[in-house]
Amino acid sequence: MLHVRVISPGDRTEQVVRILTSDLGITNVIVLPGAAREPVGDVILCDVAREAANDLLEQLCALGLDVDGSIAVERVDVSLSEAAEEAKEEAPGDSEDAVVWEEFAQRTREESRLTWAFLVFLTLATQLAGIAVLTDSPILIVGAMVLGPEFAAVAAICFGLIQRDGRLVAVATRTLVAGFTVAILLTFSCALVAYGLGWIEPEMLAAEDRQTAFIVKPDKWAFIVALLAGVAGVLSITAGKSTALVGVFISVTTVPAAGNVAVALALASWGNVAGSLIQLSINVLGMVIAGILTLLVQRAIWRRTSRLRPPVGRLPDEAAPDSSPGRR
Numbered sequence: 001m002l003h004v005r006v007i008s009p010g011d012r013t014e015q016v017v018r019i020l021t022s023d024l025g026i027t028n029v030i031v032l033p034g035a036a037r038e039p040v041g042d043v044i045l046c047d048v049a050r051e052a053a054n055d056l057l058e059q060l061c062a063l064g065l066d067v068d069g070s071i072a073v074e075r076v077d078v079s080l081s082e083a084a085e086e087a088k089e090e091a092p093g094d095s096e097d098a099v100v101w102e103e104f105a106q107r108t109r110e111e112s113r114l115t116w117a118f119l120v121f122l123t124l125a126t127q128l129a130g131i132a133v134l135t136d137s138p139i140l141i142v143g144a145m146v147l148g149p150e151f152a153a154v155a156a157i158c159f160g161l162i163q164r165d166g167r168l169v170a171v172a173t174r175t176l177v178a179g180f181t182v183a184i185l186l187t188f189s190c191a192l193v194a195y196g197l198g199w200i201e202p203e204m205l206a207a208e209d210r211q212t213a214f215i216v217k218p219d220k221w222a223f224i225v226a227l228l229a230g231v232a233g234v235l236s237i238t239a240g241k242s243t244a245l246v247g248v249f250i251s252v253t254t255v256p257a258a259g260n261v262a263v264a265l266a267l268a269s270w271g272n273v274a275g276s277l278i279q280l281s282i283n284v285l286g287m288v289i290a291g292i293l294t295l296l297v298q299r300a301i302w303r304r305t306s307r308l309r310p311p312v313g314r315l316p317d318e319a320a321p322d323s324s325p326g327r328r
Helices: 010-022 050-062 082-090 101-111 116-135 138-147 151-162 166-196 220-238 244-249 254-266 270-307
Strands: 002-008 026-037 040-048 070-075
Touching: 002 010, 002 050, 010 026, 010 040, 010 050, 026 082, 040 050, 040 082, 050 070, 050 101, 101 151, 101 166, 101 220, 116 138, 116 166, 116 254, 138 254, 151 166, 151 220, 151 270, 166 254, 220 270, 254 270
Parallel strands: none
Antiparallel strands: 002 040, 002 070, 026 040
């Protein structure tokens, strides 16, 4: 279940309540007249089955409450309520498979921004990967993969492309490019210092039997793994299964490839640089393609599922325009 808190101007409260009380996927409706001070309005609380959330949010936004009021949604971890169980049973589909598109959109927008935290985590992951390549340590490679935060930007690119949101695609792409550029440059600088001190040498990347040599030898399997990881990553975000993202992180070699680029540049190992750049590109491209296809399939499935919902509580066409004067 999801818990929804709505702040509604007084002239729209009756319409909101009608929507909530006539939808079988919504229960535990509470109305607190005049309780909100900023923005001013009535506070309306309810619990909604995850499968019914998209229709509810769409109708609330059609009333202009995202502009003139407020809409907040949070996950309910424990709900001891027969009414809630009945609401979940009445809503078509399964809550585990439901995609709340507004939740996904907000999460991808927030996590795809270029922040200091993003740069620090990606730089640390890339430096770990660089050390792993030099010491031929698969364990460190896995650690670097888990630490890398880049998948959120990849997911934002996928969502922006299917939504035709050029701004989101541009922001996420900038984050990805700038993040890897900064991480590679800083790791390259550290590798140059280590080379000057005599700690590392080109021969460390030359051995053919290295366990980490797969990073510079991209093949069809690298692309297939990237496709599978892209599907799993998008599903883990849309279904709220964050633990599954760990499997995504340790499946693709974006961060290890970036780390290998940095140390190979410092050691003038141009073959390793080229192979790593190809590996990095293959992984990002595969995840983007798979992510787009996964989102398109999910959207098609949930559009079909929403048609099974009874048209209860939906506002008449003539009611919506007058009730959202602030929308632009």
